[in-house]
């Protein structure tokens with residue numbers, strides 16, 4: 001009934017317009033004439049948020065039904081990215097809101113772009129948590145994401161003369177319309193103090209922790225919409241405040257300023273997200289952040305449980321708790337403490353509940369990234385937890401000794417306490433012992449966990465270690481960020497792929513359809529033009545949208561080998577200088593990524609890329625065919641722009657170092673081809689899209705091991721490879737540093753003396769492979785065909801598939817569709 005739906009549409013738009021005006025006037029207290037862009041952003045967001053409330057409240061009601069099992073995703077990081085656009089897409093009201101905005105004299109795109117993204121994560125691990133929340137809601141799985149409401153998220157990156165500068169991220173300053181503060185749901189968390197034994201009412205000897213200090217955790221809830229379903233899950237982030245009773249006590253003895261000071265200290269707990277660097281490993285504040293959010297979350301789940309059941313016996317039937325890396329692993333002794341000390345369970349029953357509740361995801365093989373905390377630090381901060389960890393370890397090591405009689409080495413390796421020097425608590429061992437499942441994040445990663453990092457645990461419990469390959473949400477990474485491509489796919493094969501990504505397979509025959517291929521090319525070109533207009537080149541001619549857009553965006557780390565990419569650029573630069581007639585397609589090299597503030601080498605690599613960019617972009621002899629753009633402040637928002645315009649995705653880590661990677665999936669979904677090593681999920685992507693549609697180079701894990709065993713000497717390669725020799729010398733002799741030969745010496749020295757990530761060993765294979773890339777790009781038909789096949793065959797890497805596997809293999813949860821039983825408030 002067209003006429004009727006049209007009047008409904010008009011009604012919706014009219015209501016939305018009224019909503020904007022109402023929010024502006026009553027909630028923001030401004031008049032249309034003097035409203036700022038931020039006022040409009042808030043007014044639109046509040047209007048959209050109102051439309052989520054009925055679903056949100058009904059979902060929370062469903063959580064309280066006895067037969068619904070809830071997934072709790074515990075993560076120190078959630079890199080959510082902007083909410084407004086995503087919520088409009090998931091609610092299915094983008095077009096109406098755009099129309100209502102237009103009729104109110106507003107540009108919806110401008111309002112969307114105004115949002116300050118919640119960047120409460122470093123990179124892959126935090127963004128994975130966000131994709132998983134999207135899939136959990138879209139699959140109608142009841143779920144709560146538990147984390148920390150950092151006042152300052154990931155720092156903003158700026159460049160100052162090519163060097164990274166860190167600026168504080170005040171994301172809450174403009175106001176956050178997506179969260180609800182739940183002051184009445186606050187919980188208390190202790191620290192320090194001592195433990196004591198006492199006799200309870202029945203004369204039973206018990207232990208209790210008498211903390212020296214308390215802080216309050218206040219939950220802030222953000223609704224997480226599923227895609228066009230009734231389920232609206234919740235992200236519950238904890239903010240630290242000083243308890244009232246506490247500063248009153250100080251006030252009574254007259255130390256008012258002392259009390260204010262203590263209050264300030266309490267509030268630093270949730271002040272800032274630590275950028276991931278090794279430096280933060282020893283920091284008591286970081287450990288306390290972890291304990292703080294974990295304790296709040298466990299207490300919260302217990303409260304929810306006891307609201308429905310009279311005891312905690314069946315807790316693990318109600319909650320499945322996933323530990324996102326070891327950052328929340330202190331949950332294991334905390335839950336034991338709550339069960340034994342507070343709820344008076346005996347040890348064995350408590351342990352049964354705990355181990356059935358938790359499961360642990362490992363995200364790294366790098367030994368230096370495995371978390372460990374000094375025993376002395378735990379003793380001071382969490383004395384009861386240290387006792388409990390010792391008891392867990394005592395019982396666990398008894399089991400190990402029983403299994404391997406006389407093997408003292410295996411006991412030393414598997415112990416939760418590292419006693420090789422200063423004593424540490426090994427958080428990975430604690431997480432392995434305290435849960436019923438451990439998973440790696442890609443097939444290769446899981447295999448390496450089984451063979452190296454967690455080999456002893458795998459031998460002891462052969463069924464515990466499983467693989468669940470990462471995935472990303474096609475809602476955000478296609479529908480939201482690439483509207484042109486999504487529309488083309490919709491008009492070709494319908495919309496089922498949005499919730500069932502394997503359906504993209506229907507695109508395969510269209511790779512032979514010249515009309516479709518032409519549209520595909522036009523869209524890529526339009527996406528590339530967008531970025532050329534957004535970023536003007538500072539040193540040379542404007543960026544050329546005809547060029548091959550060759551993109552590497554990810555955190556700057558030596559194992560990810562941004563400097564290998566750079567050596568290729570310098571090689572091309574030399575070739576062009578030596579031979580101006582050289583027949584290679586024009587390329588734009590795009591970089592994005594932040595370096596940890598204390599990671600000297602990573603920051604120097606940023607400076608090096610920017611320095612090469614300055615010379616190359618400014619050189620008229622090459623800058624028609626070679627240009628470099630380092631986009632500052634790479635974050636989710638920039639990701640929305642970058643993935644849709646890429647021709648080539650750089651996934652060039654040393655084999656065995658990248659656990660999975662998730663950017664690799666986002667690129668391929670948007671029709672970029674990959675140049676990559678056999679590392680992380682690249683292996684599976686290549687398997688899916690076909691070896692003939694993937695540019696593979698470099699050593700595999702076995703070859704890396706063999707090369708190292710044979711005594712790897714990078715100097716030999718430097719001496720033998722003429723082009724490499726010249727490229728390194730060009731940098732070393734100051735060509736990119738105004739003659740300064742010292743500036744980049746640490747990078748050069750590292751490469752020539754140790755080269756821990758074997759950049760030189762893979763250099764020639766990489767350069768040769770890139771030569772092929774260039775040749776294929778000069779055949780646009782062939783390139784487009786390959787790109788379409790990549791997108792068509794990428795279905796496996798939807799986070800919907802990952803989450804479905806977690807539900808079946810680990811959590812034992814099923815969809816619980818939400819019925820809208822609670823009605824809206826009456827008009």
Ligand code: 26M
Nearest residue numbers: 124125128274276280363441658659660661662
């Ligand atoms: C550690 C100490 C102090 C402060 C922060 C940290 C820390 C924070 C995040 C350490 C590591 C962190 O993240 C690691 C990470 O992002 N790993 C990536 O996880 C992705 C999702 O599984 C994988 O795709 C990547 O391969 C993996 O590098």
